[in-house]
Amino acid sequence: MPSLLGKEVGPTGYGLMRMTWNSQPPSEEVCFETLNTALKLGANFWNGGELYGTAERNSLHLLYNYFTKFPENADKVVLSIKGGSKPGILQPDGSEANLRRSVDECLRILDGKKTIDIFECARQDPKTTVEQTVTILGQLVKEGKIGGIGLSEVDADTIRRAHKVHPIAAVEVELSLWATDILHNDIAKTCAELDIPVVAYSPLGRGALTGTITKFSDIPEGDFRRSLPKYQAGILERNMMVVHEITELSKRKGATLSQVALAWTRTLGNKPGMPTIIPIPGGTTSDKVIQNMGGIHVLSDEEMEAIDMILEGNDVVGSRY
Template sequence: MKTLALGSHGLTVSAEGLGAMGMSVWYGARDEQESLATLRRAIDLGVTFIDTAEAYGPFENEKLVGRAIAGRRDEVTVATKFATEFDDDGTSHGLNGSPAHAHRAVDRSLKHLGIDVIDLYYLHRVDPDVPIEDTVGAMAEMVHAGKVRHIGLSEAAPATIRRAHAVHPLAAVQSEYSLFSREPENNGVLETLRELGIGFVAFSPLGRGFLSGQITRVDDLDLDDARRHLPRFSPENIAKNLAVVDDLRELATAKGVTPSQLALAWVMAQGVVPIPGTKRRAYLEENAAAADITLTPEELATLNAAVPPGIASGERDTPTGLARTYL
C-alpha cells in the first residue's frame, strides 16, 4: 500500500484506510473474531490508517481496535473522534464541545484504545452551542500535552474550518464523499482544504455500500441494519439508485475491476484518502487492491458522465443526521 501526506502538517497515512465502525454498530450482524482478523489483515496489507470513534458502541469499537493493534501499535495510524457526551455506562447527553468534556473524552479514548497517544483526533460533529475556538483550543492543549499528535474536524463547514485552523493547524477534515455524495465539491469544503493545506478523508466512499454492487434490494440488509431507514434505501429510491450502479458495473467490467474498486479509485483520483468500512477480510482485500488502479483522464470523464453529481435519489442521511452536518 502506498503512503501519502495527509495535508501539509506532517501526517503521513496509507493511501487507503479502514473504517471500523460497522464492526460494532449500525450495519447489521457482527462477528468479533472476523472483525479482529480483518483489522489485523489490514495491517498486513499496509492499510494502516484505522478510523474509529468513541460513539461507535459507544466505546466498544475503540476497545475492539485496541485489541487488534496490541503489539503492533507502531505500524498503525489511529484516528478516533469525540463530540457526544457519554456517561461511563454509555448513556448519551447529546453534543458537548466544551473544553472540559473534550479533556475527559480524550483520556477515556486513550484508555479504551490501550495507547499512549492518538495520531489523529477529530471533533466528530461541531457543537453549535460552543465556539469552535474553545473546542479546538482544548484539542491544541492535548497536542501540547502529548496525548494527541494531530487534530481534525468531521462534517464541518468552510467558515468553521477556517476558524478552527486559525487556532491550531488541522491535519484533516472528514466528510461523506463518493460518486453518490459529492457535496464537498459544491459547498466549498474541498476548495477550502486545498487552500489551507488540510487533508481530506472520505467516509462512506462506497455510498454506504450501494456502489459495491453487492446490495440489490433492501432485503439484502440485516433487519437491524440502520441503512434500512436511510432515504436512499427506501422503496421509491432504491430502484433508481441501482440503475446507476448497473452503469458503474458495466464500466468496471470493461476496466477489469469490481464496482467497489472503480468507485474507490475515483475517490483517490480526487486527491482524497478513502476509509471504506468492512467487517470481512475478503472485502478488505478487494478494496485494498483499488489503490493500484490508475484512471486515465478519459476514464474519469466517462465515470463522471455516468455518475454525475446529484444523480443519487434520496438524501444520504436522515433529517436528524443531516441537521448535524456542515456547521
C-alpha cells in the same frame, strides 16, 4: 503516498466503524486477522471512536486488545479517534469538561498501547463555537494527549475558522459516487487551499457501490440505512442507475464495482485543485479488505471523464440523512 502528521498513509484507508457499529460484530480473532491483512496491504489509517459501540465495549477496547497482542504494529498505524459526545448517547458536548473527559477516557482504554494521532469531535456542538472547541483540543495537543486535531461533518467556513486557531490534520466527510456534495459546497476547495487531507467515509455508498444492494428489500430489518432518504423504496431503484452504468465500466476494465468506486476517490484527490483524499471503506473480513484494495488504485483521464458523464446524466436523489 499522502502523509498525516508526518506519517505516510498507504494507498487507501481502513475504517474500524463497521466492526463495532453492528449489533453482532465479528469475533476478535476475525477482527485481528482483518486488521493484519489491512496493514499488510498498506491500509494504515485506522478510524475508530468512543461512539462506535457501547461505553463498555467499543472500537477502543478492540484496539487495546489488538495492540496488546501486536505491539510492534502500533507505530505503523495512524489512528484517528472520534469522541466529544455525551457519554452513552450521540449528542455532541463541546464543553472543556466533556472534551477532556472524552480524550482521557479514550486514553484510559488504550492504556498506553497506542497513541491517539488525531482526535475529532464526531459533530460540532451548536452550543459552542468551533474556535472554542479547537482551542481546547489545541491545549490537549500541547499536553501531549493527542497528536493532532481533526474535524468531522463541518462546512467550509467552519474549516477556515478552525484552521486559524490551530492547524487541522484532517477533515472527515462523506464522499462517494453517491455523495459528491463536498465537490460543490467549497469543502474540497477549502481543504485544497489549506492543504488539509480529506478522509472520505462511506466511499462505497454504505454498500450501494458494492453490488450487494439493488432494492429496498435487500436492506435487512433494523438496518440504519432503511431510515435514510436515498435508500427508500422507489428512490433507491432510481439511484441504482448510476450503479448500473458504473458496473458496466468496471466490467470493461476487469475490476469490481467497489474497486472502481474507491479508485475514483483516490484519483479525484490527485487532480489539480483537489485535496489529498483518503477513503476509509469499512470491512469486517480479510476477503473484503483484499477485494477493496486489489486490482486498481487509479483511473485514467478518459475513465474519469466517462464517470463524470454518468454522474451528470444520473442525479442521485435524496439527502444523506
